[in-house]
Amino acid sequence: MRVLGLMSGTSGDGIDVALVQIHGRGWRLRAHLENSCTLPYSPRVRRLLLRLANANRQPILSVAEISEANFLLGELFARAARQACRRFRVRLAAIDLIGSHGHTVHHQPRAGKRTGAQVASTLQLGEPAVIAERTGIAVVANFRARDLAAGGQGAPLVPYVDYLLYRHPRRGRVALNLGGIANLTVIPANASPQKVFAFDTGPGNMVIDAVVERGTHGRLRYDRSGRLAARGQPLAPLLRRLLRHPYFRRRPPKSTGREQFGQEFAESFLRQARRSSLPNRVRTATELTVESIRLAFDRFILPRARVHDVVLGGGGACNTFLVERLRQSLPALTFIPAGQLGVEGKAKEAFAFAVLAYQTWHGQPANLPSATGARHPVVLGVIVPGGGSRA
Amino acid sequence: MRVLGLMSGTSGDGIDVALVQIHGRGWRLRAHLENSCTLPYSPRVRRLLLRLANANRQPILSVAEISEANFLLGELFARAARQACRRFRVRLAAIDLIGSHGHTVHHQPRAGKRTGAQVASTLQLGEPAVIAERTGIAVVANFRARDLAAGGQGAPLVPYVDYLLYRHPRRGRVALNLGGIANLTVIPANASPQKVFAFDTGPGNMVIDAVVERGTHGRLRYDRSGRLAARGQPLAPLLRRLLRHPYFRRRPPKSTGREQFGQEFAESFLRQARRSSLPNRVRTATELTVESIRLAFDRFILPRARVHDVVLGGGGACNTFLVERLRQSLPALTFIPAGQLGVEGKAKEAFAFAVLAYQTWHGQPANLPSATGARHPVVLGVIVPGGGSRA
Numbered sequence: 208m209r210v211l212g213l214m215s216g217t218s219g220d221g222i223d224v225a226l227v228q229i230h231g232r233g234w235r236l237r238a239h240l241e242n243s244c245t246l247p248y249s250p251r252v253r254r255l256l257l258r259l260a261n262a263n264r265q266p267i268l269s270v271a272e273i274s275e276a277n278f279l280l281g282e283l284f285a286r287a288a289r290q291a292c293r294r295f296r297v298r299l300a301a302i303d304l305i306g307s308h309g310h311t312v313h314h315q316p317r318a319g320k321r322t323g324a325q326v327a328s329t330l331q332l333g334e335p336a337v338i339a340e341r342t343g344i345a346v347v348a349n350f351r352a353r354d355l356a357a358g359g360q361g362a363p364l365v366p367y368v369d370y371l372l373y374r375h376p377r378r379g380r381v382a383l384n385l386g387g388i389a390n391l392t393v394i395p396a397n398a399s400p401q402k403v404f405a406f407d408t409g410p411g412n413m414v415i416d417a418v419v420e421r422g423t424h425g426r427l428r429y430d431r432s433g434r435l436a437a438r439g440q441p442l443a444p445l446l447r448r449l450l451r452h453p454y455f456r457r458r459p460p461k462s463t464g465r466e467q468f469g470q471e472f473a474e475s476f477l478r479q480a481r482r483s484s485l486p487n488r489v490r491t492a493t494e495l496t497v498e499s500i501r502l503a504f505d506r507f508i509l510p511r512a513r514v515h516d517v518v519l520g521g522g523g524a525c526n527t528f529l530v531e532r533l534r535q536s537l538p539a540l541t542f543i544p545a546g547q548l549g550v551e552g553k554a555k556e557a558f559a560f561a562v563l564a565y566q567t568w569h570g571q572p573a574n575l576p577s578a579t580g581a582r583h584p585v586v587l588g589v590i591v592p593g594g595g596s597r598a
Numbered sequence: 599m600r601v602l603g604l605m606s607g608t609s610g611d612g613i614d615v616a617l618v619q620i621h622g623r624g625w626r627l628r629a630h631l632e633n634s635c636t637l638p639y640s641p642r643v644r645r646l647l648l649r650l651a652n653a654n655r656q657p658i659l660s661v662a663e664i665s666e667a668n669f670l671l672g673e674l675f676a677r678a679a680r681q682a683c684r685r686f687r688v689r690l691a692a693i694d695l696i697g698s699h700g701h702t703v704h705h706q707p708r709a710g711k712r713t714g715a716q717v718a719s720t721l722q723l724g725e726p727a728v729i730a731e732r733t734g735i736a737v738v739a740n741f742r743a744r745d746l747a748a749g750g751q752g753a754p755l756v757p758y759v760d761y762l763l764y765r766h767p768r769r770g771r772v773a774l775n776l777g778g779i780a781n782l783t784v785i786p787a788n789a790s791p792q793k794v795f796a797f798d799t800g801p802g803n804m805v806i807d808a809v810v811e812r813g814t815h816g817r818l819r820y821d822r823s824g825r826l827a828a829r830g831q832p833l834a835p836l837l838r839r840l841l842r843h844p845y846f847r848r849r850p851p852k853s854t855g856r857e858q859f860g861q862e863f864a865e866s867f868l869r870q871a872r873r874s875s876l877p878n879r880v881r882t883a884t885e886l887t888v889e890s891i892r893l894a895f896d897r898f899i900l901p902r903a904r905v906h907d908v909v910l911g912g913g914g915a916c917n918t919f920l921v922e923r924l925r926q927s928l929p930a931l932t933f934i935p936a937g938q939l940g941v942e943g944k945a946k947e948a949f950a951f952a953v954l955a956y957q958t959w960h961g962q963p964a965n966l967p968s969a970t971g972a973r974h975p976v977v978l979g980v981i982v983p984g985g986g987s988r989a
C-alpha cells in the first residue's frame with residue numbers, strides 16, 4: 208500500500224507530507240519512506256493558527272470561526288496532498304490511503320481544577336471529509352480522541368512507530384524528537400511493546416523560536432544552527448526559576464503543548480529577561496530545552512532502563528548548537544541522526560501518521576498504553592471512505 | 599443488522615434513540631423500527647446547547663469550551679445508547695452499528711458576504727470516538743461534512759430515507775417534518791431518486807416554543823396541543839412583515855436553522871408584538887409556520903409536481919391546532935400521520951440516521967443531490983471502528 212501522511216505541527220509553519228510504502232501486518236509491518244516535503248502556510252494562515260492556539264482560554268472566538276477554520280484547513284490539507292504528489296511525480300490514483308493528523312488547537316487530557324478543564328478533550332482541525340472529497344482517497348484522521356476516551360493522554364502516538372523503526376536486540380535506544388515540544392520514546396534493548404515508554408520533556412524549539420521572533424521583531428523566526436545562542440551566556444537565576452515549572456517534575460506518562468509553553472510562557476520569560484541581550488535570552492531558552500531533557504533522563508529514564516543511543520529527529524536537530532549542548536549534557540550516549548536509521552527528522556511525524564493510518568485501515572490497534580496511559584490498546588481514528596461513486 | 603440511531607435536534611430537548619432492523623442493499627434496503635425513546639437533557643446541558651447555538655456570531659466561547667462540549671456530548675450520547683438498550687431490553691452486544699448525528703452547533707453551507715461566512719462549513723458535536731469506546735460498537739457520525747465538501751448544503755439528508763419509506767407508484771407524496779425547523783421531501787408518484795427534492799420551509803416549532811417560553815417565564819416550554827394559539831388572533835401586519843424574510847422567497851435547494859430563526863429572530867418578533875397578549879403572539883408564531891409552509895407548496899412544490907398526500911411527522915405533529923390550520927391551508931391534500939406508514943413522527947430522524955449509517959457501513963452513497971444540491975452522490979460520514987481489542 209502507498210500511504211500519504213499529513214502533519215501540521217504545533218509550530219504552525221506548514222504541512223509536512225510523507226509518501227510511505229507499507230506492507231505486512233501488526234508488529235511485522237514494514238514501512239519505507241519514498242519521499243517527503245513541507246508545504247509552508249501563508250502568513251495569513253499562520254496568523255489564524257496562532258490565534259486559534261492562543262484563544263484556548265481567551266473567549267475571543269465564535270463557534271462559526273472554529274467551524275470555518277476546520278473546513279479551511281481541510282482544503283489546505285487536500286491541496287498539500289495534491290501538490291506533494293505532483294512534486295513526487297506520483298499520480299493521486301496511485302495513493303491508497305491518506306493519514307491526516309490535522310492541526311491541534313486544543314489538547315487537555317486531564318480534567319480537574321488544576322487544569323481548569325471540566326472535561327478531558329482534544330481537538331484537531333482539518334475536516335477529513337474535505338480531503339477525501341478533493342482527492343478521492345480514503346482518509347484516516349482524528350487519531351487522538353479514541354485513546355483519550357480509553358483513559359489515555361491521546362499522546363504521544365509516535366512511540367508506536369519509533370518501536371517499529373528503532374527497536375534493537377542489544378542496544379537500548381531513546382528516540383528524541385525536537386519539535387515545538389520535545390518528546391522522546393524509550394525502547395530498552397530487546398523490549399516487548401509493553402516495555403516502551405514515552406513522554407514530552409517540555410519545550411523543544413517553541414520557547415527559542417518565540418524569543419527569537421520577538422527579539423528580532425519577526426525578522427528571524429528561529430535561531431538558525433543556534434548561532435545566536437552560541438554568542439550568548441545563560442541567565443542562571445532565570446533558568447533555575449524556569450526549571451521549577453511543575454511539568455518538569457511530573458512523572459510520565461505526561462504530555463504538554465502550547466497551553467503550557469506557548470505565548471503566555473514566552474511573555475513571562477521575556478518580562479523576566481528584559482534587561483538582557485538577545486543572544487543571552489536565546490541561550491537561556493536553549494539551555495531550558497537542554498536542561499529539561501537532561502533532567503528527564505536523570506529522573507525518569509536512566510533509573511528505569513539502560514540506554515546506549517539517542518536517535519535524534521525533528522526541526523531542532525538542525526540547531527547544531529543545541530545538539531552539541533545535548534551531547535555535552537549526556538556524554539555517555541551515542542547520538543544518531545534519525546535519517547541514518549531510515550526516516551529523516553522533519554518527515555518523521557508525517558511518516559508516523561501514514562503508518563498509524565495503515566494500521567487503523569486494517570483494524571489494528573496502534574496506541575501504546577505504556578506511553579499514553581490508556582487502559583487498553585485501541586484502533587485509532589476515524590475512517591472517511593474515498594471516492595465512492597466517483598472512483 | 600440491528601442499528602441504533604442517535605439524534606439531538608435543534609430544539610435541544612434531548613437525545614432521540616431509535617432501534618432499527620435493516621437488511622438488503624441500496625434502494626432495496628428494508629428497515630423496520632423496533633423501538634424508540636427520547637432521553638431528555640438536564641437543564642444544565644440544555645443551557646450549554648443554547649449557549650453554543652447562540653454563540654454562533656458572538657465571540658463568547660473559547661476553543662477549549664467547544665472541545666470540551668464535544669467530548670461531554672460524546673459521553674451523553676454513549677449513555678443514551680446504553681440507557682435506551684436497557685429500556686428496550688436489548689443487550690448492547692446485540693447492536694451491530696450506531697449512527698450518531700451529533701448536535702449541530704453551526705451550519706452555514708454558503709460562504710459569501712450575505713451569509714458573513716468566509717468558508718462554507720458545518721459542525722456537529724458529540725465525539726464518536728467516545729461513543730465507540732463506551733459501547734464497544736462501531737459508530738458512523740459526522741454525516742453532513744462530505745455532502746458540503748461536494749458542493750451540497752449538507753442538508754437535508756432525511757429525504758433519502760423518506761424516499762425509501764414513502765415512495766408510491768401512483769400517489770405523489772410530501773413528507774413534512776415539523777421539528778424546530780420545518781422541512782419537507784417531495785416524492786412524485788413513481789419517481790426515480792433524481793426526481794425527489796426537498797428543502798427546509800422555515801420555522802417549525804422554533805419560534806412558537808421561544809414565544810411560549812419567554813411569555814410564561816419558562817413555566818411552559820411549548821404550546822401543548824396548540825391550546826394557547828387556539829385562543830388567540832393572528833397579528834396580521836406583523837405576520838405580513840415576518841413573511842417578507844428573504845429565506846421564504848429563496849428557491850430550493852435551501853436549508854436553514856437557528857442562525858436565521860433562533861434567538862435573535864424571536865427577540866425581534868417579541869419586540870414588535872410587545873403590546874399583544876400571549877395567545878395572540880403564539881397564534882401569530884403558529885400562523886408564521888402555517889403560512890410559510892403553504893407558500894412553499896404554492897411557490898416551489900405544486901408548480902413542479904402533483905401531490906396527493908402529506909405524511910406528517912416531527913414534534914409539531916402533536917400540536918393539533920397547528921395541524922388543523924395546515925389542513926385548512928392545503929385542503930386538497932390528504933394528511934397521513936407518519937406513524938401510520940411505519941415510523942412514528944418523533945423517532946423519524948433517529949431512524950433516518952440509523953439507515954444512513956447502515957448505507958455508509960456498506961459503502962453506499964446516501965445523499966440525494968437533487969435535495970442537497972451536491973455535485974454527485976457521496977458516501978456520508980466517518981466510520982469509527984468498534985471494540986477492537988476489547989471485542
